[in-house]
Amino acid sequence: MAQLGFEVTFWGVRGSLPVPGPLTTQYGGNTACVQVRIGERDFIIDAGSGLYHLGQALLKNNSGPIRGAFLISHIHWDHIQGFPFFGPAFADQNRFALYGQAKLGRTFADLFRGQMQPPYFPVLLEAMGAQLDFHDLSGGEVLDFDDGITVRTVLTNHPDGCLAYRIEQGGRSCCYLSDTEHCASVDPVLKAFIAGADLVIYDACYTDEEYKGEGLQPSRKGWGHSTWQEGVKLMQAAGAKTLVLFHHAVERTDADMQRIEEMAKAAYPDCLAAREGMTIRL
Incomplete structure (x- = not known):
């Protein structure tokens, strides 16, 4: 399959x-939202507060129907809180697929709509005009899209469960591991998952x-998150290329953030800290 444009933008x-x-003006203060644009297809990973600004950009730059696929890592609020304010979801000519984890005996759609129900929010998910197609995941899926695009999933170590994503096209790959607590030694599952990846978030x-x-300071063990040092160890073990701290x-x-980025680059030169508005082309 021919290579298409492959851009990763941090919102x-x-x-x-x-x-x-x-x-926080240099690195940004909005919660998790990453746009992966391959050719003319948009994959939106997580729907934190940064999604509002992505939505405004999509409305500004598109005169016709807007299509896209959301890849939601998990439904903790910092990863979904922007969706009620995602402008393109209110227009009936637009269509979005939403992928995320089903659990607790409930579908992903049922879990996702919870933040937009009284008394938490005045606008129901059903009031959004766009067509929203929900898809349940459990980890370990391989999803095939047009133009030779493949999305792979795996579960990570995080309270209530979390998914990591690997997006591939034309021999290039981007991995997203937003919430994962490391093990005592390098996790063989994550090592295999990111092996040889061009970009790891x-x-x-x-x-x-x-x-x-x-x-x-208190210990953060069991809180479901990792460190930049553990990220470096995982990258080195997996033979992946560019590490993005997130x-x-x-x-x-x-x-x-500048101090942490400098320390991380000293340990692993092909490393940078994510900044809002930053675009990386693979």
Whole structure:
């Protein structure tokens, strides 16, 4: 299959809580949302607060119907809170497929619509005009799309469950591991999942020192997140290429993020910290 354009754009890079403000202007304060555009097809990974801005860009740049596929890692609020404000979902000429994990005996659609039900939100999901097609996942799927695009899934170590995604086309690949707590040694499943990938977006919420709770800070063990140091170990073991640090902790200022990015690059030169508005072309 011929190679198509393959662009990865970051619309939200933060974890847990949106923190836009004067101390986060360089790296960004919106929660998780990444657009992978292959040819004319959009894959939207997670629907955090950054999704609002992606929606506005799609409305501005498209005069006709808008199509796309959402790949939702999990339904913790920082990964879905932007969807009620996603402008293109309110127009009936638009159509979106939404993929996510079914669990607790409930479909993904039923779980996803929960944040848009009274008393939490005044507008029901059913009030959105676009056609929304929901698809249940459980981890381990291989999804084939037109133009030789393949999406693979695997479960990660995170409270309530979480999916990682690998998107491939024309011999290139992008992996998204937004929320995953590392094991005592490199996880063989994740190692195989990202093996040889061109780009890996990894949960680098903490440093090793924060994770272990050194000094006066609490231990973060069991909280479901990882460190940039563990991301480096996984990349080296898997023979993957570019590491993108993601899911920045809410307390990180731009100065903090710059220091972490510099330390990570010293350990693994093909590394950068995700910034809102950044586009990487594969």
